[in-house]
Amino acid sequence: MIQITGLTKAYRRGRPPALLDLTFDARPGMVTVLLGDEGAGKSTALRLMVELERGHGLTLFDGRTYRRIRRPEREIGVLLPTGRPEAGHPGQRARAHLRMLAGTVGVPARRADDLLEQTRLAAVADHRIGTFSPGMHRRLALAAALLGTPSTLLLDAPTEGLSPSNEEWFGAFLRSFALSGGTVLATTRAPEEAAALADRVVTLDAGRLAADQPVVEFRRTRLHPEVRVRGPQMARLADLLAAQGGQVRRDGGAGLAVSGIDRTEIGELAYRNGILLHELADRVVQRPVSYPSALPTGSGRSGRVSIRTVRQETPERETPEREAPGAEGADDRAPDGQPVAATVGRPAGPEPERQFDHRGLQAGRWAAAALAPHPPAQAQSPAQAQVAAPAPVAAQAPAPAVPAPAPPARTAAQPPVLPAPAVDLTRRTPRGASALGGPAARPAAARSTVRPTARPTGSGAAGPEPGPGVVDAEHLAANPTDAELLTPARIRGVGQHPAPVHPFPGRPWSAGSTGLRPAAPAGRSREPGGEPPAGAGAADPRGAVHSGAADDENGSE
Numbered sequence: 001m002i003q004i005t006g007l008t009k010a011y012r013r014g015r016p017p018a019l020l021d022l023t024f025d026a027r028p029g030m031v032t033v034l035l036g037d038e039g040a041g042k043s044t045a046l047r048l049m050v051e052l053e054r055g056h057g058l059t060l061f062d063g064r065t066y067r068r069i070r071r072p073e074r075e076i077g078v079l080l081p082t083g084r085p086e087a088g089h090p091g092q093r094a095r096a097h098l099r100m101l102a103g104t105v106g107v108p109a110r111r112a113d114d115l116l117e118q119t120r121l122a123a124v125a126d127h128r129i130g131t132f133s134p135g136m137h138r139r140l141a142l143a144a145a146l147l148g149t150p151s152t153l154l155l156d157a158p159t160e161g162l163s164p165s166n167e168e169w170f171g172a173f174l175r176s177f178a179l180s181g182g183t184v185l186a187t188t189r190a191p192e193e194a195a196a197l198a199d200r201v202v203t204l205d206a207g208r209l210a211a212d213q214p215v216v217e218f219r220r221t222r223l224h225p226e227v228r229v230r231g232p233q234m235a236r237l238a239d240l241l242a243a244q245g246g247q248v249r250r251d252g253g254a255g256l257a258v259s260g261i262d263r264t265e266i267g268e269l270a271y272r273n274g275i276l277l278h279e280l281a282d283r284v285v286q287r288p289v290s291y292p293s294a295l296p297t298g299s300g301r302s303g304r305v306s307i308r309t310v311r312q313e314t315p316e317r318e319t320p321e322r323e324a325p326g327a328e329g330a331d332d333r334a335p336d337g338q339p340v341a342a343t344v345g346r347p348a349g350p351e352p353e354r355q356f357d358h359r360g361l362q363a364g365r366w367a368a369a370a371l372a373p374h375p376p377a378q379a380q381s382p383a384q385a386q387v388a389a390p391a392p393v394a395a396q397a398p399a400p401a402v403p404a405p406a407p408p409a410r411t412a413a414q415p416p417v418l419p420a421p422a423v424d425l426t427r428r429t430p431r432g433a434s435a436l437g438g439p440a441a442r443p444a445a446a447r448s449t450v451r452p453t454a455r456p457t458g459s460g461a462a463g464p465e466p467g468p469g470v471v472d473a474e475h476l477a478a479n480p481t482d483a484e485l486l487t488p489a490r491i492r493g494v495g496q497h498p499a500p501v502h503p504f505p506g507r508p509w510s511a512g513s514t515g516l517r518p519a520a521p522a523g524r525s526r527e528p529g530g531e532p533p534a535g536a537g538a539a540d541p542r543g544a545v546h547s548g549a550a551d552d553e554n555g556s557e
């Protein structure tokens with residue numbers, strides 16, 4: 001039994017980690033396949049498991065770490081790419097190489113001969129390793145991993161370079177190994193291969209656990225069979241297939257990918273209509289991972305990390321100024337001088353390079369913080385999050401290097417800024433979801449300003465019609481519940497109904513008969529008590545939602 005908990009590895013500071021909070025089990029009697037694209041972190045995970053690399057997390061082999069096992073080569077067979085194709089010295093013969101390894105493992109030399117037989121290398125046992133094909137190298141490396149008669153196998157891309165017949169042999173070998181009570185953890189990039197080899201498929205996506213599924217569920221939810229067709233008359237065939245109810249999409253220059261109609265039917269249809277085919281083949285493609293449903297409940301279960309936003313004092317400016325990342329004034333420290341743990345909120349403008357330090361990090365929470373969409377309302381009064389973890393500093397990100405446009409000065413009539421909400425990231429946040437919950441998931445609402453409904457041109461009206469107008473974006477930043485209430489649809493609704501919709505229910509607020517005031521144009525401030533600047537009244541007659549600087553008066557008439 002292999003229990004993997006919270007494996008995390010970052011090769012470079014400031015870059016996303018190669019592996020983040022990977023947690024799953026590989027059970028005896030089963031083949032578990034770790035599936036992922038190139039660079040997903042599969043090899044990194046295996047190297048961390050056998051402590052060839054330093055990182056975070058814990059791997060237990062039957063309850064012990066690799067280091068605690070007295071003779072690991074007798075318990076765990078490891079096949080890891082060495083970075084060069086040869087399984088041994090190119091000048092050495094396969095038999096001699098394996099016998100030498102048998103000596104170091106402490107097993108008799110005849111075990112080497114048996115394994116050469118078992119891995120179908122007996123015929124080339126006395127050939128020099130340098131003459132081997134990639135597939136032969138893989139099999140020789142597998143023979144070396146099996147020398148100590150281990151009960152657990154950790155195999156990184158074991159089928160790479162194998163011929164189809166050897167792949168088949170290898171699949172049968174793994175199955176019999178697992179049936180005899182062994183534990184197998186192998187990696188692959190190919191979903192089809194995972195489906196063929198595994199009892200359980202663990203999917204890695206960019207270093208994160210995306211799914212941990214029994215193979216039946218994996219096949220059902222992640223694999224999508226289709227037929228690839230290629231030929232010179234694909235447009236005509238596509239019409240015919242669509243008429244038959246097939247789903248057809250273009251696949252390359254002269255190809256189609258068809259689902260909903262099987263290969264035989266497609267061939268017959270093409271034949272009946274005199275359509276020449278160059279290729280007609282079944283294949284399986286992988287569906288993208290659906291995070292909310294696929295995320296296992298067991299991942300990211302370690303530790304307690306909470307993240308809360310803190311308001312940063314930002315000098316108020318009339319005109320938004322932008323500073324280059326790293327420029328003077330771009331501070332990456334919290335007001336109390338402590339390093340900022342993670343920034344929630346992003347100013348307008350180019351995204352500054354984000355740096356993460358995940359020492360002592362319970363990475364699932366960090367991921368949620370790092371991957372959550374930035375609540376844009378915070379751009380007006382940048383908020384920063386601090387990770388309160390048992391470890392000293394959990395995650396670190398610099399404060400936005402590009403300061404946000406400062407909001408205009410508040411007036412007495414404006415609702416007070418409430419403390420920014422505490423955000424507890426005790427749950428892993430799926431990709432695309434927000435750690436901040438509902439309000440952050442509706443950035444447009446929080447950033448919105450409603451322009452007044454203008455009188456129709458030529459109506460003789462001077463200036464804007466007093467009517468639905470401004471929702472203070474800064475207020476919304478401080479009161480996300482209000483932001484949630486003010487979805488764009490509701491904001492539009494304000495302009496369409498004679499009765500104003502109260503945007504801040506339960507709060508004292510006098511808006512007169514018309515509700516809200518007209519907005520100042522984006523990027524300009526208005527003198528308190530003065531006339532709105534020219535253009536302020538030329539508003540979108542649909543009462544549409546605009547982004548930009550918000551008026552700072554929203555109540556007193």
Ligand SMILES: Nc1ncnc2c1ncn2[C@@H]1O[C@H](COP(=O)(O)OP(=O)(O)OP(=O)(O)O)[C@@H](O)[C@H]1O
Nearest residue numbers: 011012018036037038039040041042043044045189
């Ligand atoms: N020694 C290293 N130094 C810096 N980055 C590394 C190092 N090893 C791996 N990485 C990075 O870590 C990420 C994961 O790499 P890894 O080799 O674990 O991926 P993989 O899933 O095994 O890919 P493949 O299927 O191509 O072998 C990649 O982005 C890779 O560039």
